[in-house]
Amino acid sequence: MRKGLLFATAALSAALLSTVTACGSSGSGSGSGSGSAGGKKPKIGVILPDSKSSVRWETADRPYLAAAFKAAGVDYDIQNAEGDKQAFQTIADQMITSGVNVLIIVNLDSGTGKAVLDKAKTQGVATIDYDRLTLGGSAQYYVSFDNDQVGKLQGQGLTKCLSDMGAKNPVVAELNGSPTDNNATLFANGYNSVLDPLYASGEYTKGPNQSVPDWDSAQAQTIFEQMNTSAPNIGGVLAANDNLANAAIAVLRKNHRNGQVPITGQDATVQGLQNILAGDQCMTVYKAVKKEADAVSALAVELAGGKKGQTSVTVHDPTGNRDVPAALLTPEAIVKNNIQDVITDGFVTKAQLCTGDYDALCTKAGIK
Structure with a gap:
């Protein structure tokens, strides 16, 4: 491409x-x-x-x-x-x-x-x-983001989060997007180009890997519950967007492991950004x-x-x-330190993001 x-x-x-x-x-x-x-x-x-x-x-x-x-x-x-x-x-x-x-x-x-x-x-x-x-x-024409690059940013983001946590040979689960969406294929091509060499070298262990029909968050939660049962030692999750990430976080929260397992996302939704502020999600991708x-x-x-x-x-x-x-x-990778970029760009407002318990987290993250 x-x-x-x-x-x-x-x-x-x-x-x-x-x-x-x-x-x-x-x-x-x-x-x-x-x-x-x-x-x-x-x-x-x-x-x-x-x-x-x-x-x-x-x-x-x-x-x-x-x-x-x-x-x-x-x-x-x-x-x-x-x-x-x-x-x-x-x-x-x-x-x-x-x-x-x-x-x-x-x-x-x-x-x-x-x-x-x-x-x-x-x-x-x-x-x-x-x-x-x-x-x-x-x-006749196609207008989009560089979706292969979106996936690469997710893969790179996950590896950095795992490195920052000092993870050793983590089991990485992949919660992919809809199999009928070509973008999901491109995202996977991108993040697997980062993760596959780490699987091959033995630095990471490839865990459960499944696509989520129609990007449906309810199905994603069911799928991730099954993943967590089959591999309860999952150490990182490559989730293809923020909705799927939130579904995985819900499962981890029930098992008292939220915040301990780095999870990626995409779309820079209010929910995804709040999960990042709370420490339950390590990054998202802003388009x-x-x-x-x-x-x-x-x-x-x-x-x-x-x-x-x-x-x-x-x-x-x-x-x-x-x-x-x-x-x-x-696209742009978003972590806690640059959430302000999304607000400055007008995609999300501070009022939407910094509500309730997130207000103090926004102040701590320097969000204006």
């Missing part, structure tokens, strides 16, 4: 991104801007996956996208499939019928995503895979969603105006055996 950033035309990006503000769209998530470039006003459709696997889709992506489209003066329709594959396809059909000329999707799985993308293509609708690549799909939303918005507005997106990087789709023009943004 070659890495880099996608750039829209300078004038468009500057005009669009400098005016983006964080506000939500009203009603069902559709809305429109004012003005048009003549003829039929461009319309952009966005299908988000759910609100269960991560809160980001509704608390961050939706308002950032809506603000960008409003600023650009285009019609838009943002809907959430809430984990329902049939609903995902129905929403796509409705959007295509309503006349969207650009469709942005975050797929639930590659099969459903491919069906939607292929139908949009036959109707002359420009398509963008957002955050997750649809394997075997036909999206600046606003930058991702800005990048896909700028690209979509260009395509909606009949222009061709300008890219300088591609990502290989092994299923479709094709290279997809892409934008890959840079």
